[in-house]
Each structure stands twice: as structure tokens, then as C-alpha cells.
Amino acid sequence: MSAACTDPILYTDSASCLQDLADKTTDILIIDLETIGGDDALEAYAVRCPRAVIIAVSAQGSVSRAVSAMRAGAHDFLTKPFSLDALSSKIMFQLEQRRPVQTVAALPVPHHAEPAPVDTIPARPVRTADTAGHQARLIGVSAKMRDIHDQIARMAPSQAPVFITGESGTGKELCANAVHTQSERRHNRFVTLNCAAIPRDLIESEIFGYVRGAFTGATDNRAGAAEQADGGTLFLDEIGEMDLLLQSKLLRFLQTGTFQRLGDTNTRKVDARIICATNRNPVAEISAGRFREDLYYRLHVLPIHLPPLRERRDDILPLAETFLDRYSNEERRSFKGFDADAEARIVSYSWPGNVRQLENTIRQMVVMNDGVAVTYDMLPLVIRDQTARPNAIIDLSRERSRSAPPSRPFGTIEPLWAQERRIIEDALDAFDGNIAMAAAALEISPSTIYRKRQSWSARAL
Numbered sequence: 393m394s395a396a397c398t399d400p401i402l403y404t405d406s407a408s409c410l411q412d413l414a415d416k417t418t419d420i421l422i423i424d425l426e427t428i429g430g431d432d433a434l435e436a437y438a439v440r441c442p443r444a445v446i447i448a449v450s451a452q453g454s455v456s457r458a459v460s461a462m463r464a465g466a467h468d469f470l471t472k473p474f475s476l477d478a479l480s481s482k483i484m485f486q487l488e489q490r491r492p493v494q495t496v497a498a499l500p501v502p503h504h505a506e507p508a509p510v511d512t513i514p515a516r517p518v519r520t521a522d523t524a525g526h527q528a529r530l531i532g533v534s535a536k537m538r539d540i541h542d543q544i545a546r547m548a549p550s551q552a553p554v555f556i557t558g559e560s561g562t563g564k565e566l567c568a569n570a571v572h573t574q575s576e577r578r579h580n581r582f583v584t585l586n587c588a589a590i591p592r593d594l595i596e597s598e599i600f601g602y603v604r605g606a607f608t609g610a611t612d613n614r615a616g617a618a619e620q621a622d623g624g625t626l627f628l629d630e631i632g633e634m635d636l637l638l639q640s641k642l643l644r645f646l647q648t649g650t651f652q653r654l655g656d657t658n659t660r661k662v663d664a665r666i667i668c669a670t671n672r673n674p675v676a677e678i679s680a681g682r683f684r685e686d687l688y689y690r691l692h693v694l695p696i697h698l699p700p701l702r703e704r705r706d707d708i709l710p711l712a713e714t715f716l717d718r719y720s721n722e723e724r725r726s727f728k729g730f731d732a733d734a735e736a737r738i739v740s741y742s743w744p745g746n747v748r749q750l751e752n753t754i755r756q757m758v759v760m761n762d763g764v765a766v767t768y769d770m771l772p773l774v775i776r777d778q779t780a781r782p783n784a785i786i787d788l789s790r791e792r793s794r795s796a797p798p799s800r801p802f803g804t805i806e807p808l809w810a811q812e813r814r815i816i817e818d819a820l821d822a823f824d825g826n827i828a829m830a831a832a833a834l835e836i837s838p839s840t841i842y843r844k845r846q847s848w849s850a851r852a853l
């Protein structure tokens with residue numbers, strides 16, 4: 393241990409330790425949980441020293457205590473009193489895991505090729521797509537989209553991470569899939585994990601998996617998205633939704649290719665190319681302290697920015713025609729195209745919800761009408777009338793709940809979700825349905841608004 397630890401420093405108060413850690417490179421942290429004030433405080437250390445080995449020690453030696461410390465960022469746990477030998481072997485083990493990849497591969501560390509424990513159950517069905525054909529093609533004829541196609545073709549053969557930005561509905565997931573299907577990884581899986589769609593405290597187990605007993609309800613061993621994407625591509629959508637602690641774990645994964653399932657002491661190694669996407673401004677997120685700068689630079693190797701649809705109007709008609717064709721076939725309608733007035737309106741509309749809004753609009757129109765040509769009158773009111781709220785078309789549940797009597801289980805007290813809903817809807821009204829702007833004004837992420845809307849729809853059913 394003395395060979396591994398040079399210049400050990402003993403701190404007896406948390407504040408000065410944290411202060412010093414900001415300026416020092418620290419390899420090993422041995423943290424007494426009772427001294428620092430528990431798991432919440434431990435997170436601060438893990439965030440401050442993402443590369444350090446963290447061994448938590450505590451007088452309370454229960455399994456749940458150890459698991460919660462490890463969820464808060466510790467790599468291992470020791471119950472007091474412990475021998476120096478025990479501490480030393482845990483540190484040496486953790487340091488071995490951090491050796492460069494070729495050394496780790498040579499170690500007898502459980503690799504993904506390790507025979508699955510008998511009680512291992514299949515990974516949670518994270519959304520995946522394999523070779524081309526299971527996902528729609530990324531359509532675009534505008535100069536901006538031609539440039540994107542060109543970037544995708546150049547980036548696909550690389551192993552480097554791709555960082556995709558763009559407003560919601562601009563096609564970031566489709567773009568990520570195009571990178572995968574044009575790469576040599578296309579024969580393996582494309583695994584998508586939408587960080588905005590799962591509760592924050594479950595994101596880690598969804599990415600890295602967990603072992604039985606890691607937390608209440610973990611009754612089996614489960615592989616996470618990273619393991620499912622071995623040999624293929626892991627697409628982390630809405631990466632801005634990850635909390636800082638998990639960001640530091642992701643950083644470790646990117647640096648070493650290794651990770652541990654939640655509650656596991658075995659280190660696993662996978663070869664997954666990472667593509668991530670966000671509809672937030674990553675630089676602003678870094679300034680606001682919500683996104684780790686070092687993680688950003690790790691991920692932001694091959695950037696792609698998808699422009700909003702209103703900035704590439706040449707794409708609108710080809711997209712609209714593709715969707716018309718697709719949904720006419722699906723719904724058994726006879727539409728063959730748009731008449732001149734309908735076409736002019738579709739092309740001039742601002743499409744604040746981007747391609748997703750265009751696709752939903754065409755689909756809705758096809759379901760509600762039939763004929764050879766789409767006429768101006770068939771267009772939803774919000775498209776015909778530019779002054780109408782643009783989100784009306786996609787938010788039928790909201791109208792339904794507005795006309796429904798308010799649910800007030802405790803007399804005059806409005807439930808929190810309803811108050812929240814009112815505030816969000818007012819902000820949407822103030823910005824003419826523009827989710828990105830409403831979210832910015834409320835200082836929340838656009839995906840939070842989407843998520844809330846989903847939960848309101850579920851209540852309205």
C-alpha cells in the first residue's frame with residue numbers, strides 16, 4: 393500500500409478537505425461516512441474527484457449501508473474496525489481496474505465474456521435497432537442536410553464519440569442511427585436510452601445494470617444498456633438529464649471502457665461507441681454547473697448540429713410527401729400529393745416542433761380525411777391560422793382536461809401537479825406554444841415539459 397500511496401493527507405473536517413481536493417490531483421480517497429455526514433456528503437467527493445478510488449468506511453456494516461454508499465459514488469466499502477491489509481487489498485484491486493485498457497484486458501477481471509451467472513436475466517428491453525431498415529431514413533435535400541449527410545459519412549467509420557445537438561424533433565435519434573448503420577458496428581446493436589424518459593435515480597442502473605440486492609426491488613441480476621450495446625452503439629438521448637454524480641461515472645466509463653453493475657464488485661468491460669444528444673445548449677449547461685466540462689470534452693469529439701426545420705425549408709416538402717405516402721399506405725387512404733394552396737402553406741409554416749410536428753400533422757390529416765390530393769381545408773386550423781397556438785394540434789389531452797371539471801380532492805387546495813400544469817401551460821401560451829422558449833423561461837429542460845405532458849395525458853385517460 394505504501395507503494396501506491398505517496399503523500400497521504402489526513403483531514404478531520406470535511407470542508408477543508410473538499411476545498412483542497414479542488415486544487416489537488418487525488419488518486420485514493422478513504423472516507424469515514426460518519427465524519428463527513430453520510431451519503432449525501434459522499435456524492436460531493438465523488439463529483440469533485442471523478443478519477444479517484446473512493447473507499448467508504450463506516451461503523452455500520454450492513455449490506456444496505458454498503459450499497460447506498462456505492463450508489464453515492466464509493467467504489468468499495470469497509471466496516472470499522474478493519475485491518476490495514478483489508479484496506480490495502482481493496483485499494484490495490486481498485487487501482488488494478490484503472491490500468492490502461494490493454495492491461496485490464498490481460499487481468500483475470502470478469503469481462504463481458506464471463507459466463508453469465510445462472511440467475512442473470514435478460515437485460516431490460518432498452519429500445520434497439522439493428523441494421524438499416526428498422527428505422528426511417530434521414531430525409532433531407534437542403535444544403536444544410538446534405539452537409540449533415542456528408543458529416544455522418546465521414547464520422548461513421550470512426551470509433552470516437554459523436555455529440556448531436558438540435559431542437560426537439562429535428563431528428564437527432566435518426567441521425568445517431570444513421571451513424572451506426574453506416575459504421576462497421578451495424579451488425580451489432582444500436583441501443584437507445586432516453587435519459588429524459590426515466591426517473592433520474594434509475595438512469596445509472598439502466599445504463600450499467602445491477603446485481604441482485606443492489607437496491608430494494610433488485611431481485612435479479614440485470615445487464616444495462618452499455619452491455620447490450622457491446623460491439624455496437626450506445627445512444628444516450630437527452631444526456632443533459634443526468635445528474636453530476638452519474639456524469640462522473642459515465643466519464644470513468646468513457647476513459648476506461650470499464651464499469652460495474654450497481655452493487656457489483658466485478659468490473660466489466662465493453663466496447664460500445666457512444667453517441668449522445670441534447671436539445672439544451674451544452675456550453676450554457678456547463679456555465680450553469682449542470683454539466684461537467686471534462687465530460688463534455690470527452691463526448692464532444694465529433695459534433696453534429698441539426699438545424700431547426702424552419703432553417704432548411706427545402707426539406708419540408710420532401711418530408712411531407714414521404715410522411716403522406718407512409719401514412720396513406722398505413723391507413724389505406726388514396727392520397728397522392730398536396731394541392732398548390734396546401735403545399736404553399738405547409739412550406740411557409742414555421743414548424744416550431746420541427747420534423748416531429750410535421751410528421752404528426754400529416755398523420756393526423758391522413759387519418760381524418762381521404763382523397764387524391766390534400767387540400768388547404770384539410771390542414772389543421774393551427775397550420776392554416778398562423779396566429780393560433782402552434783401546440784394545439786399535438787396537445788389534445790390538454791384541451792380535454794381544460795374542459796373537464798377540476799379535480800380537487802382536498803376542497804379548495806389545488807394539487808401540486810395541477811398547479812405545476814397551470815404554470816407550464818401559461819408559459820407555453822406566453823411563448824405561443826414554443827416549448828424550448830417556455831422551458832428556458834421556466835429554467836427547466838424542454839424534456840421536462842414533454843415528460844409532464846405525458847403524465848397529464850395519462851391522468852386524463
Ligand SMILES: Nc1ncnc2c1ncn2[C@@H]1O[C@H](COP(=O)(O)OP(=O)(O)OP(=O)(O)O)[C@@H](O)[C@H]1O
Nearest residue numbers: 528529530531560561562563564565566671747748
Ligand atoms: N430528416 C428526417 N427524415 C425523416 N424523418 C425524420 C427526420 N427527422 C426527424 N424525423 C422523424 O421525426 C420524429 C422525431 O425525430 P427524432 O426522435 O429523431 O428527433 P429528436 O431530435 O431526437 O427529438 P427529441 O429531442 O425530442 O428526442 C421521428 O419520428 C423521426 O423519424
